[in-house]
Amino acid sequence: DTEVTQTPKHLVMGMTNKKSLKCEQHMGHRAMYWYKQKAKKPPELMFVYSYEKLSINESVPSRFSPECPNSSLLNLHLHALQPEDSALYLCASSHVTSYNEQFFGPGTRLTVL
C-alpha cells in the first residue's frame, strides 16, 4: 500500500465549530506531516511528528491542534478558525531518516464561513 488517505475531502465549518481532519498511511513511515496550501502557492509546513512525537511546530496558532494516536494515524483538530484559515490541508508521510521523499495525501478542502 503506497497511499496516504485523508478524510473528509471537503469540510465547511463556522467560526465557532469544532472539527477534525484525519490522515492514515500504511507504508510503515514513522514521520507524518500537516501542510496548509493556499491557491497558487506551494505547501506550507505546519507540524511534523516523528515516532508519534511532535518534533516540529512551525509557530502554528493554537486553534490548530495536531494529534498522532499511533504510527499510522494523524489527526488535526480545528477550533474557532478564521475565514483566512480556508485552504487545502495536506497530510504527508515519510521515513524518518534523511534523504527520504514525502508522500502526500489528496488533501481536505476546508472552507471557514
Added chain:
Amino acid sequence: EDQVTQSPEALRLQEGESSSLNCSYTVSGLRGLFWYRQDPGKGPEFLFTLYSAGEEKEKERLKATLTKKESFLHITAPKPEDSATYLCAVQARNQGAQKLVFGQGTRLTINP
C-alpha cells in the same frame, strides 16, 4: 537563507513540443532535491529524488537532472495529460531531515 526559485511561473506548449522547467536553489549543503506534480485541488504526487550533481532520473516523458546550482525537468513530446503544476523542493543539511523548502511551482499547460 535557503531558497528555491522555479522558472518560468507558467508555460504553455503545444502537444509534442518539448521543453524544460528550471529549479534554481541556494542551500547550505544539499541533502536532496525533489520534484512533484500537482493537479488542481489534489495533493502533490512524488516524481523524482536527486541527491548529487550529475544525477539523472527518467520516468516516461519526464527526465530530471541536477547540477550544483539547479535542476531541470525536461519534458519530451508532452501530452495534454502532462498539464499540471510542477513543484521543486530541497532538503538542506542545516535543516531537519523532515523540512522541505518548496519553490513557487511552474504551471504547465499542454494544448492539444
